[in-house]
Amino acid sequence: MSIDMAQVYSEYQGKVMGYLRARINNRAEAEDLCSEVFEKILRKAEGYDESKAALGTWIFSITRNTLIDHYRRSRPSAELDENIAEEGELEDGLLENETLSELAAALKRLPEQLRDIIVLRYYDGKPLTEIAKMMDLSYGAVKLRHQNALMLLKEKMA
Numbered sequence: 001m002s003i004d005m006a007q008v009y010s011e012y013q014g015k016v017m018g019y020l021r022a023r024i025n026n027r028a029e030a031e032d033l034c035s036e037v038f039e040k041i042l043r044k045a046e047g048y049d050e051s052k053a054a055l056g057t058w059i060f061s062i063t064r065n066t067l068i069d070h071y072r073r074s075r076p077s078a079e080l081d082e083n084i085a086e087e088g089e090l091e092d093g094l095l096e097n098e099t100l101s102e103l104a105a106a107l108k109r110l111p112e113q114l115r116d117i118i119v120l121r122y123y124d125g126k127p128l129t130e131i132a133k134m135m136d137l138s139y140g141a142v143k144l145r146h147q148n149a150l151m152l153l154k155e156k157m158a
């Protein structure tokens with residue numbers, strides 16, 4: 001399959017940048033990582049096999065791995081953005097009595113996959129069905145992990 005990089009960039013740049021900005025405080029660093037992701041996509045485009053993963057899943061994997069590499073390089077200074085849950089209420093007024101910084105601290109203590117589900121659901125506004133496709137998991141698995149993540153967040157913020 002031949003990948004039209006202009007179309008891929010147009011369709012996925014905002015999603016990749018949103019994912020990165022939700023996890024990195026520094027906008028310039030997020031922009032650098034976004035560029036790095038698309039450089040990797042360009043370099044690896046010939047090796048993409050649509051029978052193994054959907055294009056969005058493949059791009060999400062590259063983005064996630066690039067972010068992991070970034071965390072490994074700069075572990076002491078990497079933090080979550082405090083505005084991570086800016087656009088949606090989590091559940092039962094979770095934010096009513098808590099500050100966003102406390103939420104960010106609680107999110108950092110979640111396992112990475114659960115944190116990813118929360119960020120994709122509430123920051124990026126993705127439905128659980130789309131998150132399941134992006135993470136190459138069943139809808140039921142994502143729904144269960146989403147519920148577990150919310151329960152863990154409540155516990156960590158209590």
